[in-house]
Amino acid sequence: MALSKSQLLEAYRRMRTIREFEENIHRENTTGEIPGFLHLYCGQEANAVAVCMHLEDTDYIASNHRGHGHCLAKGADVEGMMLELYGKADGLCKGRGGSMHIADVSRGILGANGIVGAGAPLAAGAALTAKTLGTGGVAVSFQGDGASNEGYVFEAINMAVMWQLPVIFYFENNGYGEFTGHDHVVGSKDIAGRAAGFGLPAVKIDGTDFFEIHEASGEAVQRARAGKGPTVIEAVAVRFYGHYEGDPQAYRSKEELADVRQNRDCLKILRQKLIAGKKASARELDAIDREAVDLINACRETAKSAAYPEASTLTDNTYVSY
Amino acid sequence: MAEMAMRAAINLALREEMRRDERVIMIGTDIAGGAQGSSGAEDVAGGVLGITKGLLSEFGAGRVIDTPISEMGYMGVAVGAAATGLRPVAELMFIDFIGCCGDMLLNQAAKIRYMFGGKSTCPLVVRTTIGAGANAAAQHSQSLYHWVTAVPGLKVVVPSNAYDARGLLATAIRDDDPVIFCEHKALYDFPAAAVEIPDASYTIPFGEANFVTEGTDVTVVALGLMTHIAAGVAAALSGKGISVEVIDPRTTSPLDEESILESVASTGRLVIVDESAARCGFGQDVAALVAERAFHALKAPIKVVTPPHCPTPFSPPLEQAWIPSGERVAGAILETMGLDPALAAA
Incomplete structure (x- = not known):
């Protein structure tokens, strides 16, 4: 699937924006201004971005606890996201949802x-809607290797196989379900291989390679749109940070942590490929980097100074109150 | 007008709503029944209790969807479908199986509207069965409506007769929020639950209690099968000069608090008959409501009649001892009046 230069630059921009968004949260979390639990997507950006490039607003995704990247890739407003993470009134969910x-x-x-694996049946439900109403839409659930055991x-x-639903179950196998290694808990050590037993195409791909993800997910989305049913994709990815912010990752070696940043950083890999393939110059990419930093800085400052929801609005959008 | 059993009234409401709105689908285990069996016959069952029979023939397999025995999975599909444009009616064969699909109701369906800042709805109805009396024992007899009533974001209906079941189910299906619709198994063909119902479709608003009988001495709050036990007791006691007002709240969330409080303000006495639980159940909830807000109207302590804090037993005499009996209800009423409970047997 050939991508135009502008599509490639847009992909790089989205990945870079997600990276900056997450790095900003990683830094700012230490100030205590961001409430709650945070799970960062750094290292996996290529997955959300490459998959969502095939999707329209009328297609659905269901994400997981490590969801900032998926939401941003699917078009959620960056400032609205930031406001929501700070618990502010103008956040995407008016401060009711959070990270x-x-x-x-x-x-x-x-x-x-917040529930591991919950997105899979929800996405299948969105696909059932698409099929029943004939919208031509597809749905993707993003979940990790941990969810593959739910x-x-x-x-x-x-059910997606039974009903030939237009849904893609996209497993980002980042090697760890919370603190526990994938190989310790996935009996077959092979998510795609296990899924194939359900009777659907199931492929294993390199989750650090934007192009490979784009290709495999594009085929799956095309197949779903053509009424040819669901697909499982297992993308072998890497997680830079801990399960949650504050997790010291004592269960991972320093060597592994250094290696994933040095050699398996999907953003770095895309950048090198774009330059080597003469799709973009270092200067163009640097400019995108700066714009991403500026955007996130501006969103952060807006979010920090924004108002919290009024306590008087506590029970808004409840439909039975006592 | 025609007299109709609750079983037929529920089937009729489902048909009417599916005819009315193409987005309404049904999903559940065996709701059509018999798919791909060796006889080749379809639409043979309508679920293990036969409530949905005939719907497959009228609406087809695209809208009456038989699922694997995967309660969490298909409930999640129903929630996802509800959030994206369909109006699913999912059947949970027995509410006892709620543990097999709890997350999708508790953490997904109930939370979507609030957690997403009011920007999404989840028009899902979960039809499920409750209640003892079928010798189905501990895992198929519970009345766990108090569990779901405790969860903000779920509406809960417990109909007691054919008229209410049809109107409340229509309301549930047209509602934009998730509704748990609890059908007492013993009422499907219960003679007193078979009542005259109009020819044309109708709805009954949630949160409006039905006054089953009007009375001046004691208020009795009861749901589902218990309303019939209470009404039977009220009729018997009226012969002894005791006037009992039986209130059927019909929905536990929203709850028609005002009707209960007004009734107690006039009678000064309250008995609650509740099949849910001896502790932290619906009965204790209503007792607390009245104790907080109508304490000074009370002339006697509130009485709550429930099963014992004990799983539902199998053996028929044990099960009958478990279900709140008319005798216990009558005894509680007499006690609130300062009369000897033994009079009930007289």
Whole structure:
């Protein structure tokens, strides 16, 4: 699937924006101004961006606790995201969701999710809607290797096969479910291989390679749109930070942590490929880098100075109150 | 007008709403029943309790969707579908299975509107069965409506007769928020629950109690099958000169607090008959409401009649001892009046 220069630059911009968004949160979290639990997507940006390039606003994604990247890639407003993470009134969810439950249904985002694996059946449901109403839409659930062991993810895959739903189950295998190594808990050590037993195409790809992700997810989305049913993709990815912010990652070696940043950074890899393939100059990419930094800095300052929701609005959008 | 059993009234409401709105689908285990069996026959069952029979024939497999026995999975599909434009009616065969799909109700369906800042809805109805009396024992007899009532974001309906079931189910399906619709198994063909219902479709608003009987001495709050036990007791006691007002709240969330409080303000006595639980159940909740807000109207301590804090037993005499009996209800009423409970047997 050939990509134009402008598409490639846009992909780089989105990945760079997500990286900067997350790095900003990593730094700012130490100030205590960001409430709650935070799970950063650094290292996995290529996955959300490459997959979502195939999707329209009328397509749906269901994300997980590590969801900032998926939401940004699917078109969530960056400032609205930042405001929500700071718990402010003008956040995407008016300060009711926060990092783990951020959503924008108008952009086809069924939410990050605090429950591991929950996105799989929700995405299958969105795909059922698309199929029943004939919208031509597709749905993607993003989940990790940890979610690959949740029973209802199996249930969702089985039903998607039974009903030939236009859904892609995208597993970002970053090697760790919370603190526990993938190989310790995935009995077959092979998520795609296990999924293939459900009777659908299941592929394993390099989750640090933007182009490979773009290709594989493009085929899956095309197949779904053509009414040819679901796909499982296992993308072998890397996680830079801990399970949550504050996790010292004592279970990972210094060598591994250095290696993933040095040699398996999807952003760095894309940058090198763009320059080597003469798709973009270092100068053009540097300019995008600076714009991403400026954008995130501006969003942060807006978010910091924005108002919190009024306590009088506490029970807004409840439909039964006592 | 025609008399109709609750079973038929629910089936009718489902048909009417599916005809009315193409976005309404049904999803659940065996709701059509018999798919790809060796006889080749379809639409043979309508679920294990036969409530949805005939819907497959009328609406087809695209809208009456038989699922694997995967409660969490299909409930999640229903929630995802509800958030994206369909109006699913999911069947959970027995509310006892709520543990198999709890996350999708508790953490997804119930939370979507609030957690997303009011920008999304989840028009989902979960039809499920409750109640003891079928010798189904501990795992198929519970009335866990108090669990779901405790969760903000879920509306909860417990109909007690055919008229209410049809109107409340129509309301539930047209509602933009998730509703848990609890059908007492013993009421499907219960003679007293079979009542006259109009020819044309109608709705009944949530949060409006039904006054089953009007009375001046004691207020009895009861739901589902318990309303019939309470009404039977009220009729018997009226012969002894005791006037009992039986209130059926019909929905536990929203709850028609005002009707209960007004009734207690006039009678000064309250008995709650509740099949849910001996502790932290619906009965204790109503007792607390009245104790907080109508304490000074009370002439006697509130009585709550529930099953014991004990799983539902299998053996018929044990199960009958478990279900709140008319005798216990009558005894509680007499006690609130300072009369000897033994009079109930007389």
